[in-house]
Each structure stands twice: as C-alpha cells, then as structure tokens.
Amino acid sequence: MGIEVRVLGGGGEVGRTGVFLRDSSRSKGLLLDYGVGFDDYGRPLFPEHVRPNDLAGIVISHAHLDHVGAAPSFYVSTKPRVVTTKPTIEVGSILIKDMLKISSYYIDYTEEELNEMNNSSIVLDYGGEVDLDDYNIALSNAGHIIGSALTYVGTPSGERVLFTGDLNTVNTYTISAAEPWPGEVDVIVIESTYGGVEHPDRHRVEKSLVEAVEATVDGGGVVLIPAFSVGRSQEVLTMIASEMPYVNIYLDGMSREISRVYLRNSKYLRNPDLFRKALEVAHIVRDWSDRRRVFREPGVIISSAGMLKGGPALYYLKKLAGELKNAVILVSYQSNDSPGHEILETGGIADLGISVKAKLMWFDLSSHAGRRGLLNIALHYKGSLKAVILVHGDNESRDKLAKSINEALPDVKVYAPMNGEHVSL
Ligand SMILES: [Zn+2]
Ligand SMILES: [Zn+2]
Known part of the structure; x- marks a missing residue:
C-alpha cells in the first residue's frame, strides 16, 4: 500500500481532530477535519501544523468546533478548497462566530477568513463525489448531527480510506443512523469516544x-x-x-x-x-x-x-x-x-x-456510537479491510475498542497513534 496517515490532533484525546492523509506518490494530501480543543481555562488548543502548500484540499466531517474550529486559519494566506455539506457550513459558521466573540484573543483568524473558507467550499450532498488533485472524495450520512458525514477517499494510487468523523449507528428522532458507503474499504480512521462502553437501548x-x-x-x-x-x-x-x-x-x-x-x-x-x-x-x-x-x-x-x-x-x-x-x-x-x-x-x-x-x-442520549456500533462499521468492510486507525478517544476507550476489533477481525491491524505520530501503510 502507499499511504501515510498523520494524526495532528485527536490522538488519545477527544477534541481538536486533525488527520492528514497523503498518498506516498504525491507531495500533497488531504486534511480531514481541523478542529479546536479547549484547555482547563477554556482557551482554544489547535492541532499540529500542516503546511498550506501541502494541501490538496480539506474535508470537514461536521460542524462541531472540535472538527472545524481551526480550519479557517488556513485562509489567512491561502485558499485551499474545502469539501463539506451545506448544514456543516451553516452550523459551523454560527459556532465559529460565537467562539470568536469569546476567544478571539487566542485565535489567529477572524470572521474574514471564515468567510473566505465558506467561499472556497465545494458543497456535497450525501452520495455526492468530487475529485481534488486525483483524490476522489465522497460523503455519506454519519448519523451524528445534521449534515455530519462519513468521508470516503480514493487515493491517486487506488487505496480506499474511510474517515468517520463522529458517528452514530442508531436512529434518533432527528437524525438517521450512519449509512456506510457501499463498496470496499482498505483503511478506516475511526472515532473511539465510547469505544469501551455500550449505550443502553x-x-x-x-x-x-x-x-x-x-x-x-x-x-x-x-x-x-x-x-x-x-x-x-x-x-x-x-x-x-x-x-x-x-x-x-x-x-x-x-x-x-x-x-x-x-x-x-x-x-x-x-x-x-x-x-x-x-x-x-x-x-x-x-x-x-x-x-x-x-x-x-x-x-x-x-x-x-x-x-x-x-x-x-x-x-x-x-x-x-x-x-x-x-x-x-x-x-x-x-x-x-x-x-x-x-x-x-x-x-x-x-x-x-x-x-x-x-x-x-x-439520560444517555448520546450522538456517538458505542463499542458495538463502532465495531460494526469495521465488520461492514470485512474482507477488504486491512487496517483501522483509532482517533477521537482517550487511551482507555481506544484500548478497549482495539481489543474488540482484534478479536473480531484478527487479520486487521489496529493502530492508536498519538498527536504528531503517523502510520505508513
Ligand atoms: Zn461531533
Ligand atoms: Zn468530535
């Protein structure tokens, strides 16, 4: 295989998700989410840096600040294209403007860059596809909040990667359960917030x-x-x-x-x-x-x-x-x-x-899948799946989910990189 998955944020933690996916044959890669976390004093924390020139584009999975809150910082000097859904742009803009009101002192962009980002967006519906520098990108429903998407990337050399963002696998009153993309997947980068627990019925x-x-x-x-x-x-x-x-x-x-x-x-x-x-x-x-x-x-x-x-x-x-x-x-x-x-x-x-x-x-009305739901996403791609990379979860949740995946799919390699680490496949 020939891809590198670098975890910029969300490695061993919930918050400030950032994953850089690059085909080994290319200098440019895709940035999957770029969110903020918050420290004990409520100050925003950013994921690790990636050079704007290395971006073929950005994909935003959903509007929560821990997935989108740092993305506008790229628009100070450049204008990478950003792929996402319409609700993610609209909800994300409201949340980012609200964060800027409170924390602008700690943030290196303004509303101007947010607008620039929104103007650079390629809006997809679920089922929609687009190519950026030979990376094929498609979105489907992640079941988490309005407009939340599972992202499928076909890399230039033909690897098939699924990035889940945050996902939920049960139907709720407002949002339908996640719909895994039909077809085969080699690598999954999956959230693991509740990788160690089952939600009640x-x-x-x-x-x-x-x-x-x-x-x-x-x-x-x-x-x-x-x-x-x-x-x-x-x-x-x-x-x-x-x-x-x-x-x-x-x-x-x-x-x-x-x-x-x-x-x-x-x-x-x-x-x-x-x-x-x-x-x-x-x-x-x-x-x-x-x-x-x-x-x-x-x-x-x-x-x-x-x-x-x-x-x-x-x-x-x-x-x-x-x-x-x-x-x-x-x-x-x-x-x-x-x-x-x-x-x-x-x-x-x-x-x-x-x-x-x-x-x-x-009451437990979680919008994240529990252990079984996450495992089912991996099982869905049984046959083609070769590796799973765990992000967006503390170490305990990741360990438990890794164990479940290892038991159910012994041939699949499971990785739990920390921030700054990468997995080459
Ligand atoms: Zn979320
Ligand atoms: Zn999240």
Whole structure:
C-alpha cells in the first residue's frame, strides 16, 4: 500500500481532530477535519501544523468546533478548497462566530477568513463525489448531527480510506443512523469516544425520559432540560413534541438559531415533518420578559448550556431548583470539570450556592456510537479491510475498542497513534 496517515490532533484525546492523509506518490494530501480543543481555562488548543502548500484540499466531517474550529486559519494566506455539506457550513459558521466573540484573543483568524473558507467550499450532498488533485472524495450520512458525514477517499494510487468523523449507528428522532458507503474499504480512521462502553437501548431511554417529563408536568412542575444547542436540543424538542404535543415546550439559548438551520436543511433530517411540527408547537423564548414568565406554569424548558457552564439554563436552574415538584434532566455528556457533573455528584453547584431539591436525572442520549456500533462499521468492510486507525478517544476507550476489533477481525491491524505520530501503510 502507499499511504501515510498523520494524526495532528485527536490522538488519545477527544477534541481538536486533525488527520492528514497523503498518498506516498504525491507531495500533497488531504486534511480531514481541523478542529479546536479547549484547555482547563477554556482557551482554544489547535492541532499540529500542516503546511498550506501541502494541501490538496480539506474535508470537514461536521460542524462541531472540535472538527472545524481551526480550519479557517488556513485562509489567512491561502485558499485551499474545502469539501463539506451545506448544514456543516451553516452550523459551523454560527459556532465559529460565537467562539470568536469569546476567544478571539487566542485565535489567529477572524470572521474574514471564515468567510473566505465558506467561499472556497465545494458543497456535497450525501452520495455526492468530487475529485481534488486525483483524490476522489465522497460523503455519506454519519448519523451524528445534521449534515455530519462519513468521508470516503480514493487515493491517486487506488487505496480506499474511510474517515468517520463522529458517528452514530442508531436512529434518533432527528437524525438517521450512519449509512456506510457501499463498496470496499482498505483503511478506516475511526472515532473511539465510547469505544469501551455500550449505550443502553435507545428506545428504552427515550421512553423513560418521556415518562419522567410527563410525571413532573402532571404534578404541576416544570422540567428544565439543559442541552447542547446543536443536535441535542432539537432531538429532545422533537421527542417531547411528538410524544406529548399537549405539553408547553420552551426553547431558549443558541438552539433557537440552530433550529432555523435545521428547518432550512430539513431534507437532512430523518423525518422533516416531525421536526417542523415540533418547532411549530414550541414557544421560542424571545427576550428577558419571556424568560421571566416561562417557568410560572407547568411545562418543559430546553435551553443551553448542556453542561450548565452558562447560558439561560443557569438562570432557569436558579429559579427551579428549590422546588420538589420540578425536575432537572441532563441529557448530554458532562465533563468532569463541569457544573453539570458537580450537580449530578453532589446535588448542587457550590460556587453559585445552588442546592437542588427538584428531581435530578441524567439520560444517555448520546450522538456517538458505542463499542458495538463502532465495531460494526469495521465488520461492514470485512474482507477488504486491512487496517483501522483509532482517533477521537482517550487511551482507555481506544484500548478497549482495539481489543474488540482484534478479536473480531484478527487479520486487521489496529493502530492508536498519538498527536504528531503517523502510520505508513
Ligand atoms: Zn461531533
Ligand atoms: Zn468530535
């Protein structure tokens, strides 16, 4: 074989993904994602550098900042072509502008470079293909968030590589499960966020969440669901609106703007009508006078931030936490340093003097595949598959997934490179 896969970011970590794929016969290669991570102080961290002149192009798998947030930095001096989907451009732009507002001091590009990047994009639908310097690129649905894509690359010397970005293999209310590209693949570069765990049965989780909401609202309480503004908010909204259309639902935070992108790009949703109806049923919180009113009657408030690091969700929490009849339902990953994690562990947020008397719950509505789902992607290419490279996961998750793949596919080589390392195949 003749390819080199260099991990620039996301090696042994979740965040700032960057993978450089080069055909050994060529000087130029493809950059697959170029995202930011954040340090303990919230300062952005970039992946390792790659020379703009070495780029045949960039492919962005989806709009999360850990996959797209560093990409505009190439547009200060050059204009590489970027291949992605329309929702990724639209959602990514909102998230990047928001990050620039907060962290521009640490970032070497401005909105101008973001616009330059968007103007350099080649927009593909799922199933679409394009050639850049003899690299053939095709996208299919990754099942993770709106517009998220699995990327297939046929290299100039004929190697077939799949880069998964983040993926999910179960159907959710808003997004259909990942659809592996038909055909053969030699090498997979796969995320491994939950490579060591199985998620509980999705359908059962959804049912318990709906029951918890119903019980609280029937008891005259308000349910606060802090949720990420991209994906999780729209998912929870669609779930509750379709299962309980009679309940008052309020949507607050950046998810309001993101939901408009969802609506504009509804063909990327599993059931566009379901989402459209959910958004019609929901009350959009417009301003502070709305915000001060919405928790006065039984209902559900869906608001950012998902880990309670800020946003209107914190305001609502302060108002609702003290009463037994209310409920706070967390539905997102809670990092160890987050207030959301603290509240689940201790029942309060010490710094803010919040002690929660309301019911406190967490439901696993992950948008990432668990161990079995990830393994199934590898099994899908049994026969042609020769190597799997694990990224976007901590070392424990990568080790466990590596073990599962080794057991199921003993002839396939599994690699877990760190940042700055490369695999030559
Ligand atoms: Zn993601
Ligand atoms: Zn990610």
